[in-house]
Amino acid sequence: MSAAITLPQGVLLCHLPAEFALAHGGALHGASLAYERQGPLDAPVVVVQGGISAGRHASASAQVPGPGWWEGFVGDGLPIDTQRLQVLSFDWLGGAGCSTASAAGESSPFVGAEDQAAALAHLLDALRIDRLAAFVGSSYGGMVGLQFAARFPKRVAKLCAIGAAHRSHPQASAWRAVQRGVVELGLQCGRGREALALARQLAMTTYRTPGELRDRFGGAADLAGGRWRAPVQDWLEARGGEFARDWLPEQFLCLCASIDAHRVEPAAVAVPTWLGSFVGDQLVPPADVRELAAGLPQLRGLREIRSRYGHDGFLKERLAVGALLREVLA
Amino acid sequence: VFALPAAARDVVRIPRQDLRTLDPALLRARAARGLTTRLVARADRGGNLRVAYEEVALGSPLAAPPDRVVYGYELPEGLRVHTGLAIGYERTAAALLDDVRDALTGREVVR
Numbered sequence: 390m391s392a393a394i395t396l397p398q399g400v401l402l403c404h405l406p407a408e409f410a411l412a413h414g415g416a417l418h419g420a421s422l423a424y425e426r427q428g429p430l431d432a433p434v435v436v437v438q439g440g441i442s443a444g445r446h447a448s449a450s451a452q453v454p455g456p457g458w459w460e461g462f463v464g465d466g467l468p469i470d471t472q473r474l475q476v477l478s479f480d481w482l483g484g485a486g487c488s489t490a491s492a493a494g495e496s497s498p499f500v501g502a503e504d505q506a507a508a509l510a511h512l513l514d515a516l517r518i519d520r521l522a523a524f525v526g527s528s529y530g531g532m533v534g535l536q537f538a539a540r541f542p543k544r545v546a547k548l549c550a551i552g553a554a555h556r557s558h559p560q561a562s563a564w565r566a567v568q569r570g571v572v573e574l575g576l577q578c579g580r581g582r583e584a585l586a587l588a589r590q591l592a593m594t595t596y597r598t599p600g601e602l603r604d605r606f607g608g609a610a611d612l613a614g615g616r617w618r619a620p621v622q623d624w625l626e627a628r629g630g631e632f633a634r635d636w637l638p639e640q641f642l643c644l645c646a647s648i649d650a651h652r653v654e655p656a657a658v659a660v661p662t663w664l665g666s667f668v669g670d671q672l673v674p675p676a677d678v679r680e681l682a683a684g685l686p687q688l689r690g691l692r693e694i695r696s697r698y699g700h701d702g703f704l705k706e707r708l709a710v711g712a713l714l715r716e717v718l719a
Numbered sequence: 720v721f722a723l724p725a726a727a728r729d730v731v732r733i734p735r736q737d738l739r740t741l742d743p744a745l746l747r748a749r750a751a752r753g754l755t756t757r758l759v760a761r762a763d764r765g766g767n768l769r770v771a772y773e774e775v776a777l778g779s780p781l782a783a784p785p786d787r788v789v790y791g792y793e794l795p796e797g798l799r800v801h802t803g804l805a806i807g808y809e810r811t812a813a814a815l816l817d818d819v820r821d822a823l824t825g826r827e828v829v830r
Contacts, residue, residue: 407787419804
């Protein structure tokens with residue numbers, strides 16, 4: 390992985406140990422973690438992490454005014470209240486942000502969710518933060534939160550994992566395996582970006598529910614230029630194109646596989662834990678979250694939220710997810 | 720970097736802060752404020768060079784541990800940062816000790 394990065398204004402950087410050993414073998418050399426802090430620096434610290442496409446910028450702040458990935462949830466007076474809490478978020482190792490990741494054409498060492506957790510522990514050491522008030526993670530962020538709580542239980546007072554379980558569901562892994570296959574084929578053909586856009590289109594269909602897609606794109610297909618085109622295609626292509634502009638295929642391969650490799654023993658998560666799941670989530674079915682809940686030694690709450698947005702409910706369901714967050718951070 | 724070669728060849732002529740000017744109380748005060756101190760070399764487009772101990776925020780790319788060397792340059796899209804392995808904790812400590820010894824014996828510190 391490359392040790393050269395470009396940092397936009399306001400990005401903070403933490404140097405990881407010179408040789409950062411990875412849980413599944415290999416090491417990152419001279420790696421660094423990009424992060425952002427929001428809220429009073431002397432306030433209790435809450436780590437906030439989202440899915441693989443979410444990064445260090447959770448919401449707009451005076452220091453970094455652009456919109457973040459969790460607007461409406463993080464900010465002054467919001468469920469994660471930055472008037473009384475300090476929010477710490479980082480870019481995933483191996484991903485598309487400013488943390489260390491593969492450059493184009495580079496083969497990448499495998500970065501697991503447990504490696505992200507270990508990198509966070511180093512970041513806390515560097516910032517002289519002994520213990521987090523909470524780790525709030527959604528999707529892949531929830532997986533990393535579970536790994537962090539299992540490995541560093543003394544460093545976090547509470548865990549809130551939303552849309553995440555102790556392992557990936559085989560059906561979700563199957564969909565992701567196809568996405569990686571598309572991207573790998575694209576790389577072999579010299580069309581990695583196009584392949585990545587296609588893979589993202591497939592991913593979008595798994596994030597949402599059949600009901601939502603029916604309501605939004607239920608019209609008839611058109612015949613144009615001799616080809617049938619379904620109403621949903623414009624939306625899919627826009628989302629796929631957007632993703633492929635920001636990500637390298639190699640980065641997607643790294644984090645996509647990281648989701649499938651995630652596995653944690655529920656009994657090892659010895660931290661007061663709140664869980665959230667979404668009825669209709671095709672990737673992390675509520676049954677998997679219930680299985681995780683049954684094995685947790687300190688389960689404090691389990692919310693099953695009905696959402697037409699499926700897995701993306703953590704981005705969309707402001708009232709229900711907000712209520713869960715307020716309960717955790719009370 | 721393009722403007723540097725002539726001056727950079729003559730390391731002795733580069734203005735550099737003497738170790739003896741470091742104020743321990745200032746270093747402690749920085750640490751208490753969540754800041755740190757690093758030896759930073761700077762070059763501008765005019766070819767001016769300077770090496771000094773600077774106040775550095777913990778989140779700065781310059782807040783590297785002693786086993787790392789970091790250099791960066793401004794680009795329109797942000798700061799391009801390169802990180803490499805440095806001489807390590809023990810050799811850094813030994814070099815600092817040499818500087819202190821040189822300072823105590825009144826010898827010119829050129830390193």
